[in-house]
Amino acid sequence: MNPGGIAFDHVSFAYTGTPVLDDVSFDLPEGEFCLLVGPTGAGKSTLLKAVNGLVPHFTGGTVTGRITVAGREVRGSTPADLADLVGYVGQDPLAGFVTDEVERELAYTAEQLGVDPAAMRKRVTEIVDLLGLADVRDRDLAALSSGQRQRVAIGAALVAGPAALVLDEPTSALDPTAADEVLSALHRLVHDLGVTVLLAEHRLERVAQYADSALLLDGGKVTAGPVGEVLGASPIAPPVVELGRIAGWPGPPVTIREARRHAAELRRSLSEHRPPTEVSAPGRRKSAPSEAGPPLLEARGVHVEYPGGVRAVDGVDLVAGRCERIALMGRNGSGKSSLLWALQGTGKRSGGTVAIGGTDPATRKPAERRTLAGLVPAEPADLLYAETVAAECEGADQDGRVPPGTCAKILADLVEGVDENAHPRDLSEGQRLALALAVTLTAAPPLLLLDEPTRGLDYPAKEALAARLGKLADAGHCVVVSTHDVEFCAEFASRVVILSDGEVVADGPARQIVAASPMFAPQVAKVLPGWLTVSEVAEALGRSGEGATGSGTGDVEGA
CATH class of the missing domain: 3.40.50.300 (P-loop containing nucleotide triphosphate hydrolases)
Structure with missing residues (x-):
């Protein structure tokens, strides 16, 4: 039995017709930081919501198979039943708030679970310090920036002391520094407290370095494995992985540090080329501001x-x-x-x-x-x-x-x-x-x-x-x-x-x-100073750039 982790055993889910999840099985051990990867629309949010019972209790549809968290059966339980076990943070923090002030929102879940007031105050203070919310703890939620609201939502999920934390794009509204702060805090929860974290994020370049493992969800199927192995096989991968693909680096590397160790030969090859004078997105001519007439x-x-x-x-x-x-x-x-x-x-x-x-x-x-x-x-x-x-x-x-x-x-x-x-x-x-x-x-x-x-x-x-x-x-x-x-x-x-x-x-x-x-x-740019995108590098090397992040295929909808 998995004492503190998340396990899916032949889980399928469908609203009608084609299943969103198709015979999904994986086992995340206690204290694992797992990154959920997949194209837009692959069903990542559905999988995450299944962990705390939002699917199917609030979405409808049919679930088969077995889901357990810390050994407890999820099917048949509502999100309220699982609140002490699974913390959930959705894409829209505002949709999940139930109060109008930061400190009251942080304390709400603990109050509903009957946590002793002294213990609750201690937990709230620890979460405020952990997520850097001291400056806003007395403010109204409506007065916060979107990134501050995101951190409050994460804090509210943590106050109950859950065994598992499930997050759907938790850094999407955060600047790079704030995102690193939140991810570092999650990393500490994993390593210091043994919390199991399952996180979906489109900005993989931010998260990959923190993850212990990854799940690829594509076409309803899940592939599990080490982060580098999963991202190397994924149709959706961060620029450093795509750079490793076109350069033929083994692995491929998933962190800046790893990529730099492989980059010496590529830097020599690029020394014969100069980066473009400005950003040039694929499929589009370069544009410059009009110099005629007054400014717009x-x-x-x-x-x-x-x-x-x-x-x-x-x-x-x-x-x-x-x-x-x-x-x-x-x-x-x-x-x-x-x-x-x-x-x-x-x-x-x-x-x-x-x-x-x-x-x-x-x-x-x-x-x-x-x-x-x-x-x-x-x-x-x-x-x-x-x-x-x-x-x-x-x-x-x-x-x-x-x-x-x-x-x-x-x-x-x-x-x-x-x-x-x-x-x-x-x-x-x-x-x-x-x-x-x-x-x-x-x-x-x-x-x-x-x-x-x-x-x-x-x-x-x-x-x-x-x-x-x-x-x-x-x-x-x-x-x-x-x-x-x-x-x-x-x-x-x-x-x-x-x-x-x-x-x-x-x-x-x-x-x-x-x-x-x-x-x-x-x-x-962190690996190859002066260069900004994989497509620029691929073009300079005279390669097709197939599979590179700058390939320019697709449309605004995405996958």
């Missing part, structure tokens, strides 16, 4: 303040022309989202000026504002209100006063195979993003703003998104993307602006800015 966007001295004296944006200047591809980066809470909304005109602006083509969007009505700047929020579903995809497209056509079918055509150009009769909230992450982007583009705004658009997308989908946004820039749009995703930035951006405490601390060519930053440098 001119923001001067922008301030955004919230009640309580919180200054989110502090005197930011940002000038940009058409055809620019700008990545807005910085730690959680640095002011990126607040700046985007201030530029778009809908959000709060306490001071300064913003002009798009000479017009301040804040002075215009919403319909006219959408023709100046379009913003796709971090949750694309926030833009989607209709019952079907077709109705969303029709509504966008009417709001934009454009010919019928305009939005539908834009959507078809972005991604194929979206069912027009489907409910928008039933779409995959990539499909929802594409629909929100199509709705935004229907009004033909010259300035396009996106807030964390790569959450929930695997590597092929992110490459395709980078190429699509690049084409929009080539067509004359100025595209500004707020992102924590350094690998996406390497594929997409020609210019990087870094914020810290609401101020611009760096602004320049992407290759120059990210290469000089240990925090924001992509994996390839």
Whole structure:
């Protein structure tokens, strides 16, 4: 018997028809840190929810086989029955919160389990210190950044002292430093307390170094094994693994340190070549800002303040022309989202000026504002209100006063195979993003703003998104993307602006800015200084790049 681990024994699950999980068996021992890998839509979230009973109790469907956690049978138990055994953190922290304050949320589960008040206070304090929440423990959840909310959600799952912790993309809303802090904390839980961690994450470059083992879920089947072996056989792998594939390195290596030990010969081969002068995503010509005429966007001295004296944006200047591809980066809470909304005109602006083509969007009505700047929020579903995809497209056509079918055509150009009769909230992450982007583009705004658009997308989908946004820039749009995703930035951006405490601390060519930053440098740059993507390396070596992260296949939907 597995005393503290997670075991699946011939488990199958289906809503209707084709099973999402097909005769899945694996055994994670107590104190194992396991990484769950697979394409978008493979069923990773379904597998995770089966561990604590969310599947099928809250999803419907049929489960066969046996699931145990720390020797206890999961089938027949509800998530509430298993709360002391399995901690679960979903993709959307807000959906799981039951209170409105940080400390109350952390204490809630322990209260429901009847934990002694003194022991509960001790646990809450330990979790606050473990996850770096001391500065926000007395704040309202609504006032936190998305990354801070993610850490609170992880903390709430840990307070009950579970034997197993299951996490679905726990670092998707975190900046690289905050992600390392959370993953290091999980690593300590595994090694010091023997907690079994099963974690799904699309940003594999962040997690692989911490994992003891991996599971590959593809086509309903699971393959288990060492991290390097599983990632080497996976259709979805981080850049360092793809670099090892094209270079023929054994393993392949899954950490920067391992890759550097193999890289000497590759560096010699590349010494005869020079990296491109700017980022060049596959399938797209390089673009440069227009030098003719006035800038498209001119923001001067922008301030955004919230009640309580919180200054989110502090005197930011940002000038940009058409055809620019700008990545807005910085730690959680640095002011990126607040700046985007201030530029778009809908959000709060306490001071300064913003002009798009000479017009301040804040002075215009919403319909006219959408023709100046379009913003796709971090949750694309926030833009989607209709019952079907077709109705969303029709509504966008009417709001934009454009010919019928305009939005539908834009959507078809972005991604194929979206069912027009489907409910928008039933779409995959990539499909929802594409629909929100199509709705935004229907009004033909010259300035396009996106807030964390790569959450929930695997590597092929992110490459395709980078190429699509690049084409929009080539067509004359100025595209500004707020992102924590350094690998996406390497594929997409020609210019990087870094914020810290609401101020611009760096602004320049992407290759120059990210290469000089240990925090924001992509994996390839850490192994091969001066180079940013696998596709650049493959092109320089004169190889096809098949299987490389820069291959450019796929679409915004992903797998």
